[in-house]
Amino acid sequence: MTNDSLDPVIHAPARLRIVAMLAALPDGASVSFTRLQDMLELTPGNLITHLRKLEDAGYLDSETTGNGRASRTSIVLTRQGRAALHTYINALRDLLGPL
Amino acid sequence: MPRTHDIHLATGADDGDGLDPREAARLLDQSTREAQRQFNLNPLWVSGIALLVAYGSLWASTRDQHPYTGPSLGVGTLVYVAVAVVFAASVKAYRSATAGVNGPSVRQQRVEGIAILVSFVLGSPVLQGALKHHGAGDAIVYGVIPAAAPLIIVGTTVVGIAGSKGDWPQFAAALAVVAGGAVAAFVGPSGAWLAAGITLFVALVGYAGADVPRHRRIEV
Numbered sequence: 001m002t003n004d005s006l007d008p009v010i011h012a013p014a015r016l017r018i019v020a021m022l023a024a025l026p027d028g029a030s031v032s033f034t035r036l037q038d039m040l041e042l043t044p045g046n047l048i049t050h051l052r053k054l055e056d057a058g059y060l061d062s063e064t065t066g067n068g069r070a071s072r073t074s075i076v077l078t079r080q081g082r083a084a085l086h087t088y089i090n091a092l093r094d095l096l097g098p099l
Numbered sequence: 100m101p102r103t104h105d106i107h108l109a110t111g112a113d114d115g116d117g118l119d120p121r122e123a124a125r126l127l128d129q130s131t132r133e134a135q136r137q138f139n140l141n142p143l144w145v146s147g148i149a150l151l152v153a154y155g156s157l158w159a160s161t162r163d164q165h166p167y168t169g170p171s172l173g174v175g176t177l178v179y180v181a182v183a184v185v186f187a188a189s190v191k192a193y194r195s196a197t198a199g200v201n202g203p204s205v206r207q208q209r210v211e212g213i214a215i216l217v218s219f220v221l222g223s224p225v226l227q228g229a230l231k232h233h234g235a236g237d238a239i240v241y242g243v244i245p246a247a248a249p250l251i252i253v254g255t256t257v258v259g260i261a262g263s264k265g266d267w268p269q270f271a272a273a274l275a276v277v278a279g280g281a282v283a284a285f286v287g288p289s290g291a292w293l294a295a296g297i298t299l300f301v302a303l304v305g306y307a308g309a310d311v312p313r314h315r316r317i318e319v
Contacts, residue, residue: 017126017130020127020130020134021134024131025200025204029202029205030201032199034199039133039137074201092120
């Protein structure tokens with residue numbers, strides 16, 4: 001079984017969980033950094049690292065509003081990110097075959 | 100992204116080189132289910148059962164009344180408490196589900212919630228008041244109308260909302276509620292409560308059941 005056909009940006013446990021959770025929201029809906037961190041139970045630094053990789057690939061957008069303690073960061077899965085997840089799922093199906 | 104949190108930067112060890120596709124599929128499925136559980140807005144099963152019990156109590160307390168005088172004070176209080184509990188549970192679930200979530204869909208849900216609340220709060224009481232004013236009997240004012248009218252009025256509101264979103268399971272459930280309300284209007288003041296309770300239970304539980312496979316569509 002080879003992993004070459006699987007998108008390496010998504011094919012990592014933390015990033016896979018991030019994308020799956022964001023994909024559960026309706027199109028265009030964003031989630032706060034704090035809520036996402038609570039759901040994933042990752043440290044802030046770890047989460048930021050994975051979010052940056054996904055953002056660099058164009059799979060999500062983030063927006064920070066406010067300053068200092070009042071700042072709020074929202075994260076949203078882009079259309080490209082949603083499409084990449086579907087492509088990833090199809091690649092997984094091809095690899096695993098009928099279960 | 101909040102770069103002030105960089106003090107805990109990850110080592111980058113969480114790459115997928117060692118992640119087996121089968122394990123990835125399991126993780127994807129588990130994460131999707133967890134997210135859907137956390138973002139799920141309504142405790143539909145609980146609401147369906149609570150409403151069935153409430154409406155069933157109304158039916159049980161009025162079924163031997165000839166002529167119909169309406170539910171007893173105790174049962175009426177029980178029903179108000181049940182409705183208040185369902186409402187409070189729904190609000191709590193909604194707030195918990197939408198904490199930290201924003202966007203057009205969340206704003207739309209709030210508007211839909213207001214439309215449903217207004218149609219529920221105003222619809223039946225206005226009709227009851229008007230009918231009482233024009234001399235309608237207790238069987239109509241305190242039996243048929245409060246049992247059937249909310250289903251028809253609120254159901255029609257939800258039919259419109261669901262149709263505009265293309266949410267066909269919700270559309271079908273709301274249409275079933277309207278049909279159940281129409282039936283309830285013709286089965287007598289006591290039977291109307293039973294018909295309404297069964298209709299709401301079937302529609303809510305049916306919709307909850309239809310929603311599960313719909314949400315699982317990205318499973319591998």
